[in-house]
Amino acid sequence: MRSVPERLQHSVLAVLRPVGEFVHVSAIYLGLAVLTTLGLSLVLPSMRQQSQQLHEVVLAMFQADGAGYAGDDEGDLQEWSVPPVAQAPEGAAPSDGPADGGADGAVADAGQPAGPADQTAAAGRLTFTGALAASLRDQPIPGVSQAQAHALRSYLARKYRIANSVAGALIRAAFEIGRERNLDPQLLLAVIAIESRYNPFVESSVGAQGLMQVMTSVHRAKLRPSGGPASVFDPVVNMRVGAQILGDCIRRRGGIQGGLACYVGATGPSDGGYGARVLAERRRIALASGLPPKD
Numbered sequence: 001m002r003s004v005p006e007r008l009q010h011s012v013l014a015v016l017r018p019v020g021e022f023v024h025v026s027a028i029y030l031g032l033a034v035l036t037t038l039g040l041s042l043v044l045p046s047m048r049q050q051s052q053q054l055h056e057v058v059l060a061m062f063q064a065d066g067a068g069y070a071g072d073d074e075g076d077l078q079e080w081s082v083p084p085v086a087q088a089p090e091g092a093a094p095s096d097g098p099a100d101g102g103a104d105g106a107v108a109d110a111g112q113p114a115g116p117a118d119q120t121a122a123a124g125r126l127t128f129t130g131a132l133a134a135s136l137r138d139q140p141i142p143g144v145s146q147a148q149a150h151a152l153r154s155y156l157a158r159k160y161r162i163a164n165s166v167a168g169a170l171i172r173a174a175f176e177i178g179r180e181r182n183l184d185p186q187l188l189l190a191v192i193a194i195e196s197r198y199n200p201f202v203e204s205s206v207g208a209q210g211l212m213q214v215m216t217s218v219h220r221a222k223l224r225p226s227g228g229p230a231s232v233f234d235p236v237v238n239m240r241v242g243a244q245i246l247g248d249c250i251r252r253r254g255g256i257q258g259g260l261a262c263y264v265g266a267t268g269p270s271d272g273g274y275g276a277r278v279l280a281e282r283r284r285i286a287l288a289s290g291l292p293p294k295d
Contacts, residue, residue: 126176128169128236135168141175148289155288156189160198170198170211173236180240181247184294187256188212188243190282191263194274200235211235212242219245256295 141149149171156167171189178185195213196202203209209216209232216229219241223229226237250259260275286293 125240126173126236128173128234131169131172131176131236132165134172135165138168141172142179144175144289144291148291152189152285152289152291155285156193156198160193162198167198170235170239173239177236177239177243181243183243183247183250184282186282186285186289186291186293187278188239188246189285190278191242191246191260192239193281193285194278200238201233209233210238210242212238212246214238214241214245 140146149168152171153164153167156162156171157164174185174188178188192198192211196211198211200211204213207215207217214232216223216232220229222241222244223231223237226234231237246259246263249262250256253259253262257275260278261271264271264274266272266274282293
């Protein structure tokens with residue numbers, strides 16, 4: 001038979017055990033609440049900033065497309081027409097705009113605002129809404145058969161999880177811009193794949209933005225005719241500026257491999273495998289489309 005002190009000690013332990021368990025569980029939940037609060041305090045400002053950027057992008061896209069949407073009826077889409085492409089003038093001097101992220105990229109692009117002739121040419125260029133409307137109507141792309149265009153569109157849509165119509169619009173834009181800049185359009189599509197995986201709103205830790213990861217702080221002058229820094233999130237504007245930078249890099253470095261190293265900002269003998277990844281994706285795109293890559 002237990003003595004009185006033993007029974008008293010046993011009773012106290014029986015009371016304290018559930019209290020201790022309750023305190024332990026409460027401490028765990030309190031710690032989780034603190035971690036959740038800290039996480040939200042870090043995430044919410046970023047979400048607010050992204051929503052503000054998205055709002056600016058939408059406004060810029062409507063402004064760049066002139067009248068925008070004329071109405072809400074389905075028939076309005078059929079009234080859209082694809083503007084003619086303005087070819088770059090022969091003998092035009094290449095831009096001195098630096099590649100993104102490298103030593104040259106630290107120097108701001110000091111170009112002048114576009115003159116009246118440039119603005120007239122820009123007004124006749126393909127816009128994203130025009131390319132999208134042409135894609136929805138399945139209009140042919142010059143130099144590409146319908147079977148090749150459909151195969152390429154299917155490849156990009158499946159691999160990068162984008163809408164078929166959007167993939168078709170970006171393919172059309174790549175071929176238009178490639179013709180303007182004398183660049184392989186499938187190379188442009190491959191650069192987009194490696195840079196952004198076809199997310200037009202992505203931004204890197206160093207501020208490179210959009211499909212081809214253009215540094216708005218460096219290439220402000222190139223974006224000015226299209227509406228300024230916010231227009232970098234317009235897919236076609238981003239592709240035009242990215243193609244201009246890539247074309248300048250290829251001319252400076254004397255070839256595609258060196259041009260890709262310049263584009264990614266590599267200053268040494270190695271580009272970290274960037275060029276190999278882009279060229280491998282270009283080969284996959286060419287296999288999907290049946291179109292040979294152009295050097």
